Amino acid sequence: MSKARTSIVDIARAAGVSKSTVSLVLQGSPLVNEKTREKVSALINDLGYVYNRGAANLRQSKSKIIGIVVNDLTNSFFAELAVGVDMVVQSAGYVQFLAHSGESVDRQRQVIASMRENGIAGLILSPARGTEASDVKPLADSGIPVVVVVRNLPGAKVSTLLSDNYGGAKSAVRHLINLGHRRIAFMGGFADTAVSSDRVRGYRDALMEAGIALNQNFVIHSAPSRAGGATAAERMMFFDERPTAALCFNDAVAFGVCDGLRSNDIEPGKGFAVIGFDDVIEAKTAVPALTTVSVDPQGMGQRAAQLLMKQINAGQVDQETLVTSVRLVVRQSCGAPVRQTEELA
Missing domain, CATH: 3.40.50.2300 (Response regulator)
Structure with missing residues:
Protein backbone atom coordinates (compact mmCIF):
# COMPACT_ATOMS: atom_id res chain seq x y z
CA MET A 1 0.00 0.00 0.00
CA SER A 2 1.30 3.49 -0.86
CA LYS A 3 1.92 5.98 1.92
CA ALA A 4 0.39 9.48 1.86
CA ARG A 5 2.36 11.70 -0.47
CA THR A 6 4.66 14.28 1.14
CA SER A 7 3.61 17.82 0.23
CA ILE A 8 5.43 21.13 -0.22
CA VAL A 9 3.80 22.26 3.03
CA ASP A 10 5.45 19.35 4.87
CA ILE A 11 8.85 20.27 3.42
CA ALA A 12 8.40 23.96 4.22
CA ARG A 13 7.33 23.23 7.81
CA ALA A 14 10.29 20.90 8.41
CA ALA A 15 12.77 23.38 6.91
CA GLY A 16 11.29 26.44 8.60
CA VAL A 17 10.81 28.26 5.30
CA SER A 18 7.89 29.36 3.17
CA LYS A 19 6.15 27.24 0.52
CA SER A 20 7.39 29.65 -2.15
CA THR A 21 11.00 29.07 -1.07
CA VAL A 22 10.54 25.32 -1.45
CA SER A 23 9.02 25.90 -4.90
CA LEU A 24 12.01 28.03 -5.91
CA VAL A 25 14.40 25.27 -4.80
CA LEU A 26 12.45 22.71 -6.87
CA GLN A 27 12.67 25.01 -9.89
CA GLY A 28 16.43 25.51 -9.45
CA SER A 29 16.02 29.27 -8.94
CA PRO A 30 19.20 31.28 -8.19
CA LEU A 31 17.15 33.46 -5.80
CA VAL A 32 17.64 30.95 -2.96
CA ASN A 33 20.91 31.06 -1.01
CA GLU A 34 23.08 27.92 -1.03
CA LYS A 35 22.64 27.08 2.66
CA THR A 36 18.84 27.15 2.40
CA ARG A 37 18.94 25.22 -0.87
CA GLU A 38 21.03 22.45 0.70
CA LYS A 39 18.76 22.24 3.76
CA VAL A 40 15.57 22.06 1.68
CA SER A 41 17.10 19.60 -0.81
CA ALA A 42 18.18 17.29 2.01
CA LEU A 43 14.66 17.30 3.46
CA ILE A 44 13.15 16.65 0.02
CA ASN A 45 15.32 13.53 -0.24
CA ASP A 46 14.74 12.40 3.36
CA LEU A 47 10.97 12.84 3.23
CA GLY A 48 10.63 11.32 -0.23
CA TYR A 49 8.93 14.30 -1.88
CA VAL A 50 8.23 13.88 -5.62
CA TYR A 51 7.90 17.08 -7.66
CA ASN A 52 4.37 17.05 -9.02
CA ARG A 53 4.40 16.65 -12.77
CA GLY A 54 1.35 14.51 -12.56
CA ASP A 164 24.32 -18.72 -9.76
CA ASN A 165 27.71 -17.03 -9.98
CA TYR A 166 29.45 -19.45 -7.65
CA GLY A 167 28.16 -22.62 -9.29
CA GLY A 168 28.82 -21.34 -12.80
CA ALA A 169 32.43 -20.44 -12.04
CA LYS A 170 33.06 -23.76 -10.34
CA SER A 171 31.64 -25.68 -13.30
CA ALA A 172 33.81 -23.74 -15.77
CA VAL A 173 37.04 -24.32 -13.84
CA ARG A 174 36.23 -28.02 -13.41
CA HIS A 175 35.92 -28.23 -17.20
CA LEU A 176 39.34 -26.64 -17.69
CA ILE A 177 40.84 -29.04 -15.14
CA ASN A 178 39.26 -31.99 -16.98
CA LEU A 179 40.93 -30.73 -20.17
CA GLY A 180 44.28 -31.08 -18.41
CA HIS A 181 44.97 -27.50 -17.27
CA ARG A 182 46.65 -26.89 -13.91
CA ARG A 183 47.71 -23.25 -14.23
CA ILE A 184 44.34 -21.51 -14.48
CA ALA A 185 43.77 -17.78 -14.06
CA PHE A 186 40.71 -15.73 -13.16
CA MET A 187 40.68 -12.54 -15.21
CA GLY A 188 38.71 -9.30 -14.94
CA GLY A 189 36.04 -7.81 -12.71
CA PHE A 190 36.17 -5.33 -9.85
CA ALA A 191 37.28 -7.00 -6.61
CA ASP A 192 34.76 -5.07 -4.49
CA THR A 193 31.53 -6.47 -5.99
CA ALA A 194 29.61 -9.48 -4.70
CA VAL A 195 29.36 -10.92 -8.22
CA SER A 196 33.14 -10.94 -8.55
CA SER A 197 33.57 -12.39 -5.05
CA ASP A 198 31.16 -15.25 -5.78
CA ARG A 199 32.80 -16.09 -9.10
CA VAL A 200 36.31 -16.00 -7.63
CA ARG A 201 35.14 -18.20 -4.76
CA GLY A 202 33.78 -20.77 -7.24
CA TYR A 203 37.10 -20.63 -9.12
CA ARG A 204 39.13 -21.16 -5.95
CA ASP A 205 36.95 -23.97 -4.63
CA ALA A 206 37.20 -25.87 -7.93
CA LEU A 207 41.00 -25.64 -7.76
CA MET A 208 41.01 -26.74 -4.12
CA GLU A 209 38.70 -29.64 -4.92
CA ALA A 210 41.22 -30.86 -7.54
CA GLY A 211 44.18 -30.44 -5.18
CA ILE A 212 45.62 -27.52 -7.18
CA ALA A 213 47.33 -24.81 -5.13
CA LEU A 214 46.02 -21.29 -5.71
CA ASN A 215 48.52 -18.84 -7.17
CA GLN A 216 47.35 -15.41 -5.98
CA ASN A 217 49.01 -13.78 -9.00
CA PHE A 218 46.61 -15.68 -11.22
CA VAL A 219 43.63 -13.68 -9.91
CA ILE A 220 43.94 -10.61 -12.14
CA HIS A 221 41.31 -7.96 -11.44
CA SER A 222 40.54 -5.31 -14.06
CA ALA A 223 37.60 -3.37 -15.44
CA PRO A 224 34.80 -5.78 -16.50
CA SER A 225 35.13 -4.70 -20.13
CA ARG A 226 36.88 -5.70 -23.35
CA ALA A 227 39.63 -3.17 -22.64
CA GLY A 228 39.92 -4.56 -19.12
CA GLY A 229 40.36 -8.07 -20.52
CA ALA A 230 43.12 -6.95 -22.87
CA THR A 231 44.86 -5.25 -19.94
CA ALA A 232 44.63 -8.42 -17.83
CA ALA A 233 46.12 -10.49 -20.65
CA GLU A 234 49.00 -8.04 -21.05
CA ARG A 235 49.75 -8.19 -17.32
CA MET A 236 49.86 -12.00 -17.53
CA MET A 237 52.60 -11.82 -20.15
CA PHE A 238 55.09 -10.59 -17.52
CA PHE A 239 54.64 -13.65 -15.29
CA ASP A 240 57.65 -15.97 -15.04
CA GLU A 241 55.25 -18.92 -15.18
CA ARG A 242 52.16 -18.10 -17.20
CA PRO A 243 48.71 -19.68 -16.88
CA THR A 244 47.56 -21.92 -19.72
CA ALA A 245 43.85 -21.13 -19.31
CA ALA A 246 41.52 -18.53 -17.81
CA LEU A 247 38.00 -18.15 -16.56
CA CYS A 248 37.00 -14.57 -17.34
CA PHE A 249 34.66 -12.45 -15.26
CA ASN A 250 32.32 -11.99 -18.21
CA ASP A 251 32.21 -12.36 -21.98
CA ALA A 252 33.37 -8.78 -22.57
CA VAL A 253 36.54 -9.52 -20.59
CA ALA A 254 36.94 -12.82 -22.45
CA PHE A 255 36.84 -11.04 -25.82
CA GLY A 256 39.49 -8.61 -24.54
CA VAL A 257 41.65 -11.46 -23.27
CA CYS A 258 41.48 -13.00 -26.75
CA ASP A 259 42.58 -9.63 -28.19
CA GLY A 260 45.50 -9.47 -25.76
CA LEU A 261 46.56 -13.03 -26.54
CA ARG A 262 46.55 -12.41 -30.29
CA SER A 263 48.61 -9.25 -29.89
CA ASN A 264 51.23 -11.52 -28.30
CA ASP A 265 51.00 -14.17 -31.05
CA ILE A 266 49.00 -16.61 -28.94
CA GLU A 267 45.88 -18.07 -30.55
CA PRO A 268 42.89 -18.44 -28.19
CA GLY A 269 41.65 -22.01 -28.08
CA LYS A 270 44.99 -23.37 -29.28
CA GLY A 271 47.79 -21.76 -27.29
CA PHE A 272 45.54 -20.73 -24.40
CA ALA A 273 42.05 -21.77 -23.20
CA VAL A 274 39.46 -19.04 -22.57
CA ILE A 275 36.05 -19.28 -20.89
CA GLY A 276 33.66 -16.33 -20.48
CA PHE A 277 30.57 -15.75 -18.37
CA ASP A 278 27.13 -14.57 -19.64
CA ASP A 279 26.72 -16.02 -23.16
CA VAL A 280 25.93 -12.82 -25.00
CA ILE A 281 24.82 -13.07 -28.63
CA GLU A 282 28.35 -12.43 -29.96
CA ALA A 283 29.78 -15.43 -28.04
CA LYS A 284 28.49 -17.94 -30.57
CA THR A 285 29.76 -16.05 -33.64
CA ALA A 286 33.15 -15.00 -32.24
CA VAL A 287 36.29 -16.56 -33.72
CA PRO A 288 36.95 -18.87 -32.04
CA ALA A 289 33.42 -19.36 -30.74
CA LEU A 290 33.48 -18.54 -27.03
CA THR A 291 33.01 -21.21 -24.38
CA THR A 292 31.02 -19.50 -21.64
CA VAL A 293 28.75 -19.88 -18.64
CA SER A 294 25.30 -19.08 -19.99
CA VAL A 295 23.24 -16.76 -17.81
CA ASP A 296 20.66 -16.12 -20.57
CA PRO A 297 20.54 -12.28 -20.37
CA GLN A 298 17.23 -11.94 -22.24
CA SER A 325 20.46 -21.55 -12.76
CA VAL A 326 23.31 -21.32 -15.28
CA ARG A 327 24.93 -23.82 -17.67
CA LEU A 328 28.29 -24.23 -19.30
CA VAL A 329 28.21 -23.92 -23.10
CA VAL A 330 31.34 -25.52 -24.54
CA ARG A 331 32.71 -24.08 -27.79
CA GLN A 332 36.14 -23.77 -29.40
CA SER A 333 37.82 -21.05 -27.27
CA CYS A 334 38.67 -23.48 -24.48
CA GLY A 335 40.42 -25.84 -26.88
CA ALA A 336 37.79 -28.54 -26.61
CA PRO A 337 37.50 -30.96 -29.54
CA VAL A 338 34.70 -30.16 -31.99
CA ARG A 339 32.63 -33.06 -30.73
CA GLN A 340 32.46 -31.37 -27.31
CA THR A 341 30.91 -28.13 -28.54
CA GLU A 342 27.44 -29.20 -27.49
CA GLU A 343 25.73 -27.34 -24.66
CA LEU A 344 26.30 -29.02 -21.31
CA ALA A 345 23.81 -29.00 -18.46
Whole structure:
Protein backbone atom coordinates (compact mmCIF):
# COMPACT_ATOMS: atom_id res chain seq x y z
CA MET A 1 0.00 0.00 0.00
CA SER A 2 1.30 3.49 -0.86
CA LYS A 3 1.92 5.98 1.92
CA ALA A 4 0.39 9.48 1.86
CA ARG A 5 2.36 11.70 -0.47
CA THR A 6 4.66 14.28 1.14
CA SER A 7 3.61 17.82 0.23
CA ILE A 8 5.43 21.13 -0.22
CA VAL A 9 3.80 22.26 3.03
CA ASP A 10 5.45 19.35 4.87
CA ILE A 11 8.85 20.27 3.42
CA ALA A 12 8.40 23.96 4.22
CA ARG A 13 7.33 23.23 7.81
CA ALA A 14 10.29 20.90 8.41
CA ALA A 15 12.77 23.38 6.91
CA GLY A 16 11.29 26.44 8.60
CA VAL A 17 10.81 28.26 5.30
CA SER A 18 7.89 29.36 3.17
CA LYS A 19 6.15 27.24 0.52
CA SER A 20 7.39 29.65 -2.15
CA THR A 21 11.00 29.07 -1.07
CA VAL A 22 10.54 25.32 -1.45
CA SER A 23 9.02 25.90 -4.90
CA LEU A 24 12.01 28.03 -5.91
CA VAL A 25 14.40 25.27 -4.80
CA LEU A 26 12.45 22.71 -6.87
CA GLN A 27 12.67 25.01 -9.89
CA GLY A 28 16.43 25.51 -9.45
CA SER A 29 16.02 29.27 -8.94
CA PRO A 30 19.20 31.28 -8.19
CA LEU A 31 17.15 33.46 -5.80
CA VAL A 32 17.64 30.95 -2.96
CA ASN A 33 20.91 31.06 -1.01
CA GLU A 34 23.08 27.92 -1.03
CA LYS A 35 22.64 27.08 2.66
CA THR A 36 18.84 27.15 2.40
CA ARG A 37 18.94 25.22 -0.87
CA GLU A 38 21.03 22.45 0.70
CA LYS A 39 18.76 22.24 3.76
CA VAL A 40 15.57 22.06 1.68
CA SER A 41 17.10 19.60 -0.81
CA ALA A 42 18.18 17.29 2.01
CA LEU A 43 14.66 17.30 3.46
CA ILE A 44 13.15 16.65 0.02
CA ASN A 45 15.32 13.53 -0.24
CA ASP A 46 14.74 12.40 3.36
CA LEU A 47 10.97 12.84 3.23
CA GLY A 48 10.63 11.32 -0.23
CA TYR A 49 8.93 14.30 -1.88
CA VAL A 50 8.23 13.88 -5.62
CA TYR A 51 7.90 17.08 -7.66
CA ASN A 52 4.37 17.05 -9.02
CA ARG A 53 4.40 16.65 -12.77
CA GLY A 54 1.35 14.51 -12.56
CA ALA A 55 3.53 11.80 -11.04
CA ALA A 56 1.27 11.13 -8.08
CA ASN A 57 -1.68 10.36 -10.33
CA LEU A 58 0.43 8.35 -12.72
CA ARG A 59 1.76 6.13 -9.96
CA GLN A 60 -1.69 5.25 -8.74
CA SER A 61 -2.55 2.57 -11.28
CA LYS A 62 -2.54 5.02 -14.23
CA SER A 63 1.19 4.91 -14.84
CA LYS A 64 2.30 2.75 -17.74
CA ILE A 65 6.00 3.47 -17.37
CA ILE A 66 8.61 0.97 -16.18
CA GLY A 67 12.03 2.31 -15.27
CA ILE A 68 15.18 0.28 -15.86
CA VAL A 69 18.59 1.52 -14.73
CA VAL A 70 21.74 -0.47 -15.53
CA ASN A 71 25.32 0.09 -14.46
CA ASP A 72 27.03 -0.53 -17.82
CA LEU A 73 25.08 -0.30 -21.05
CA THR A 74 28.33 -0.59 -23.04
CA ASN A 75 28.29 -4.28 -22.04
CA SER A 76 25.95 -6.06 -24.43
CA PHE A 77 24.75 -8.25 -21.54
CA PHE A 78 22.71 -5.31 -20.27
CA ALA A 79 21.36 -4.45 -23.71
CA GLU A 80 20.09 -8.03 -24.00
CA LEU A 81 18.69 -7.84 -20.45
CA ALA A 82 16.77 -4.68 -21.43
CA VAL A 83 15.39 -6.42 -24.53
CA GLY A 84 14.07 -9.21 -22.29
CA VAL A 85 12.41 -6.69 -19.98
CA ASP A 86 10.85 -4.87 -22.91
CA MET A 87 9.34 -8.09 -24.31
CA VAL A 88 7.34 -8.53 -21.11
CA VAL A 89 6.39 -4.94 -20.27
CA GLN A 90 5.41 -4.11 -23.86
CA SER A 91 3.03 -7.06 -24.02
CA ALA A 92 1.49 -5.83 -20.75
CA GLY A 93 0.85 -2.38 -22.24
CA TYR A 94 3.74 -0.60 -20.52
CA VAL A 95 6.64 1.41 -21.93
CA GLN A 96 10.22 1.08 -20.72
CA PHE A 97 12.43 4.04 -19.74
CA LEU A 98 16.05 2.90 -19.91
CA ALA A 99 18.96 4.74 -18.25
CA HIS A 100 22.69 4.08 -17.87
CA SER A 101 24.44 4.96 -14.57
CA GLY A 102 27.98 4.24 -15.78
CA GLU A 103 28.86 2.93 -12.29
CA SER A 104 28.12 6.38 -10.82
CA VAL A 105 25.93 6.34 -7.70
CA ASP A 106 25.25 10.07 -8.11
CA ARG A 107 24.12 9.63 -11.70
CA GLN A 108 21.98 6.70 -10.62
CA ARG A 109 20.26 8.82 -7.96
CA GLN A 110 19.58 11.54 -10.51
CA VAL A 111 17.98 9.25 -13.07
CA ILE A 112 15.90 7.44 -10.44
CA ALA A 113 14.67 10.79 -9.10
CA SER A 114 13.78 11.86 -12.64
CA MET A 115 11.92 8.61 -13.24
CA ARG A 116 9.96 9.13 -10.01
CA GLU A 117 9.00 12.62 -11.15
CA ASN A 118 7.65 11.14 -14.36
CA GLY A 119 5.59 8.59 -12.50
CA ILE A 120 7.14 5.15 -12.97
CA ALA A 121 4.97 2.22 -11.95
CA GLY A 122 8.03 0.16 -11.00
CA LEU A 123 11.81 -0.01 -11.30
CA ILE A 124 14.33 -2.66 -12.37
CA LEU A 125 17.80 -1.76 -11.14
CA SER A 126 21.26 -3.21 -11.68
CA PRO A 127 23.03 -1.16 -9.00
CA ALA A 128 26.13 0.93 -9.59
CA ARG A 129 29.16 0.07 -7.46
CA GLY A 130 28.75 1.59 -4.00
CA THR A 131 24.95 1.62 -4.05
CA GLU A 132 23.44 1.25 -0.57
CA ALA A 133 20.04 0.00 0.58
CA SER A 134 19.13 3.58 1.50
CA ASP A 135 19.33 4.56 -2.18
CA VAL A 136 16.17 2.56 -2.98
CA LYS A 137 14.41 3.06 0.35
CA PRO A 138 12.39 6.13 -0.82
CA LEU A 139 10.92 4.04 -3.66
CA ALA A 140 9.97 1.16 -1.40
CA ASP A 141 8.54 3.57 1.21
CA SER A 142 6.33 5.20 -1.41
CA GLY A 143 4.99 1.84 -2.58
CA ILE A 144 6.85 1.67 -5.91
CA PRO A 145 7.91 -1.94 -6.62
CA VAL A 146 11.64 -2.47 -7.19
CA VAL A 147 13.46 -5.51 -8.55
CA VAL A 148 17.25 -5.50 -8.14
CA VAL A 149 19.05 -7.63 -10.74
CA VAL A 150 22.57 -9.00 -11.32
CA ARG A 151 24.09 -7.43 -8.17
CA ASN A 152 22.72 -7.98 -4.69
CA LEU A 153 21.78 -5.05 -2.45
CA PRO A 154 21.89 -6.32 1.17
CA GLY A 155 19.42 -4.72 3.54
CA ALA A 156 17.15 -3.36 0.82
CA LYS A 157 13.59 -4.53 1.29
CA VAL A 158 13.06 -5.21 -2.40
CA SER A 159 12.93 -8.24 -4.68
CA THR A 160 16.22 -9.55 -6.05
CA LEU A 161 17.05 -11.65 -9.12
CA LEU A 162 20.57 -13.09 -9.29
CA SER A 163 22.35 -15.82 -11.23
CA ASP A 164 24.32 -18.72 -9.76
CA ASN A 165 27.71 -17.03 -9.98
CA TYR A 166 29.45 -19.45 -7.65
CA GLY A 167 28.16 -22.62 -9.29
CA GLY A 168 28.82 -21.34 -12.80
CA ALA A 169 32.43 -20.44 -12.04
CA LYS A 170 33.06 -23.76 -10.34
CA SER A 171 31.64 -25.68 -13.30
CA ALA A 172 33.81 -23.74 -15.77
CA VAL A 173 37.04 -24.32 -13.84
CA ARG A 174 36.23 -28.02 -13.41
CA HIS A 175 35.92 -28.23 -17.20
CA LEU A 176 39.34 -26.64 -17.69
CA ILE A 177 40.84 -29.04 -15.14
CA ASN A 178 39.26 -31.99 -16.98
CA LEU A 179 40.93 -30.73 -20.17
CA GLY A 180 44.28 -31.08 -18.41
CA HIS A 181 44.97 -27.50 -17.27
CA ARG A 182 46.65 -26.89 -13.91
CA ARG A 183 47.71 -23.25 -14.23
CA ILE A 184 44.34 -21.51 -14.48
CA ALA A 185 43.77 -17.78 -14.06
CA PHE A 186 40.71 -15.73 -13.16
CA MET A 187 40.68 -12.54 -15.21
CA GLY A 188 38.71 -9.30 -14.94
CA GLY A 189 36.04 -7.81 -12.71
CA PHE A 190 36.17 -5.33 -9.85
CA ALA A 191 37.28 -7.00 -6.61
CA ASP A 192 34.76 -5.07 -4.49
CA THR A 193 31.53 -6.47 -5.99
CA ALA A 194 29.61 -9.48 -4.70
CA VAL A 195 29.36 -10.92 -8.22
CA SER A 196 33.14 -10.94 -8.55
CA SER A 197 33.57 -12.39 -5.05
CA ASP A 198 31.16 -15.25 -5.78
CA ARG A 199 32.80 -16.09 -9.10
CA VAL A 200 36.31 -16.00 -7.63
CA ARG A 201 35.14 -18.20 -4.76
CA GLY A 202 33.78 -20.77 -7.24
CA TYR A 203 37.10 -20.63 -9.12
CA ARG A 204 39.13 -21.16 -5.95
CA ASP A 205 36.95 -23.97 -4.63
CA ALA A 206 37.20 -25.87 -7.93
CA LEU A 207 41.00 -25.64 -7.76
CA MET A 208 41.01 -26.74 -4.12
CA GLU A 209 38.70 -29.64 -4.92
CA ALA A 210 41.22 -30.86 -7.54
CA GLY A 211 44.18 -30.44 -5.18
CA ILE A 212 45.62 -27.52 -7.18
CA ALA A 213 47.33 -24.81 -5.13
CA LEU A 214 46.02 -21.29 -5.71
CA ASN A 215 48.52 -18.84 -7.17
CA GLN A 216 47.35 -15.41 -5.98
CA ASN A 217 49.01 -13.78 -9.00
CA PHE A 218 46.61 -15.68 -11.22
CA VAL A 219 43.63 -13.68 -9.91
CA ILE A 220 43.94 -10.61 -12.14
CA HIS A 221 41.31 -7.96 -11.44
CA SER A 222 40.54 -5.31 -14.06
CA ALA A 223 37.60 -3.37 -15.44
CA PRO A 224 34.80 -5.78 -16.50
CA SER A 225 35.13 -4.70 -20.13
CA ARG A 226 36.88 -5.70 -23.35
CA ALA A 227 39.63 -3.17 -22.64
CA GLY A 228 39.92 -4.56 -19.12
CA GLY A 229 40.36 -8.07 -20.52
CA ALA A 230 43.12 -6.95 -22.87
CA THR A 231 44.86 -5.25 -19.94
CA ALA A 232 44.63 -8.42 -17.83
CA ALA A 233 46.12 -10.49 -20.65
CA GLU A 234 49.00 -8.04 -21.05
CA ARG A 235 49.75 -8.19 -17.32
CA MET A 236 49.86 -12.00 -17.53
CA MET A 237 52.60 -11.82 -20.15
CA PHE A 238 55.09 -10.59 -17.52
CA PHE A 239 54.64 -13.65 -15.29
CA ASP A 240 57.65 -15.97 -15.04
CA GLU A 241 55.25 -18.92 -15.18
CA ARG A 242 52.16 -18.10 -17.20
CA PRO A 243 48.71 -19.68 -16.88
CA THR A 244 47.56 -21.92 -19.72
CA ALA A 245 43.85 -21.13 -19.31
CA ALA A 246 41.52 -18.53 -17.81
CA LEU A 247 38.00 -18.15 -16.56
CA CYS A 248 37.00 -14.57 -17.34
CA PHE A 249 34.66 -12.45 -15.26
CA ASN A 250 32.32 -11.99 -18.21
CA ASP A 251 32.21 -12.36 -21.98
CA ALA A 252 33.37 -8.78 -22.57
CA VAL A 253 36.54 -9.52 -20.59
CA ALA A 254 36.94 -12.82 -22.45
CA PHE A 255 36.84 -11.04 -25.82
CA GLY A 256 39.49 -8.61 -24.54
CA VAL A 257 41.65 -11.46 -23.27
CA CYS A 258 41.48 -13.00 -26.75
CA ASP A 259 42.58 -9.63 -28.19
CA GLY A 260 45.50 -9.47 -25.76
CA LEU A 261 46.56 -13.03 -26.54
CA ARG A 262 46.55 -12.41 -30.29
CA SER A 263 48.61 -9.25 -29.89
CA ASN A 264 51.23 -11.52 -28.30
CA ASP A 265 51.00 -14.17 -31.05
CA ILE A 266 49.00 -16.61 -28.94
CA GLU A 267 45.88 -18.07 -30.55
CA PRO A 268 42.89 -18.44 -28.19
CA GLY A 269 41.65 -22.01 -28.08
CA LYS A 270 44.99 -23.37 -29.28
CA GLY A 271 47.79 -21.76 -27.29
CA PHE A 272 45.54 -20.73 -24.40
CA ALA A 273 42.05 -21.77 -23.20
CA VAL A 274 39.46 -19.04 -22.57
CA ILE A 275 36.05 -19.28 -20.89
CA GLY A 276 33.66 -16.33 -20.48
CA PHE A 277 30.57 -15.75 -18.37
CA ASP A 278 27.13 -14.57 -19.64
CA ASP A 279 26.72 -16.02 -23.16
CA VAL A 280 25.93 -12.82 -25.00
CA ILE A 281 24.82 -13.07 -28.63
CA GLU A 282 28.35 -12.43 -29.96
CA ALA A 283 29.78 -15.43 -28.04
CA LYS A 284 28.49 -17.94 -30.57
CA THR A 285 29.76 -16.05 -33.64
CA ALA A 286 33.15 -15.00 -32.24
CA VAL A 287 36.29 -16.56 -33.72
CA PRO A 288 36.95 -18.87 -32.04
CA ALA A 289 33.42 -19.36 -30.74
CA LEU A 290 33.48 -18.54 -27.03
CA THR A 291 33.01 -21.21 -24.38
CA THR A 292 31.02 -19.50 -21.64
CA VAL A 293 28.75 -19.88 -18.64
CA SER A 294 25.30 -19.08 -19.99
CA VAL A 295 23.24 -16.76 -17.81
CA ASP A 296 20.66 -16.12 -20.57
CA PRO A 297 20.54 -12.28 -20.37
CA GLN A 298 17.23 -11.94 -22.24
CA GLY A 299 15.64 -14.63 -20.10
CA MET A 300 16.88 -12.88 -16.97
CA GLY A 301 15.32 -9.63 -18.17
CA GLN A 302 12.04 -11.40 -18.81
CA ARG A 303 12.03 -12.96 -15.34
CA ALA A 304 12.84 -9.61 -13.72
CA ALA A 305 9.97 -7.95 -15.59
CA GLN A 306 7.58 -10.75 -14.68
CA LEU A 307 8.54 -10.40 -11.03
CA LEU A 308 7.95 -6.64 -11.20
CA MET A 309 4.62 -6.92 -13.06
CA LYS A 310 3.42 -9.44 -10.48
CA GLN A 311 3.90 -6.82 -7.75
CA ILE A 312 2.38 -4.01 -9.81
CA ASN A 313 -0.71 -6.09 -10.54
CA ALA A 314 -1.00 -7.12 -6.88
CA GLY A 315 -0.80 -3.48 -5.79
CA GLN A 316 1.78 -4.19 -3.11
CA VAL A 317 5.53 -4.44 -2.65
CA ASP A 318 6.72 -7.96 -1.89
CA GLN A 319 10.24 -9.14 -1.14
CA GLU A 320 11.41 -12.18 -3.08
CA THR A 321 14.92 -13.44 -3.85
CA LEU A 322 15.44 -15.69 -6.86
CA VAL A 323 18.70 -17.26 -8.03
CA THR A 324 18.56 -18.46 -11.63
CA SER A 325 20.46 -21.55 -12.76
CA VAL A 326 23.31 -21.32 -15.28
CA ARG A 327 24.93 -23.82 -17.67
CA LEU A 328 28.29 -24.23 -19.30
CA VAL A 329 28.21 -23.92 -23.10
CA VAL A 330 31.34 -25.52 -24.54
CA ARG A 331 32.71 -24.08 -27.79
CA GLN A 332 36.14 -23.77 -29.40
CA SER A 333 37.82 -21.05 -27.27
CA CYS A 334 38.67 -23.48 -24.48
CA GLY A 335 40.42 -25.84 -26.88
CA ALA A 336 37.79 -28.54 -26.61
CA PRO A 337 37.50 -30.96 -29.54
CA VAL A 338 34.70 -30.16 -31.99
CA ARG A 339 32.63 -33.06 -30.73
CA GLN A 340 32.46 -31.37 -27.31
CA THR A 341 30.91 -28.13 -28.54
CA GLU A 342 27.44 -29.20 -27.49
CA GLU A 343 25.73 -27.34 -24.66
CA LEU A 344 26.30 -29.02 -21.31
CA ALA A 345 23.81 -29.00 -18.46
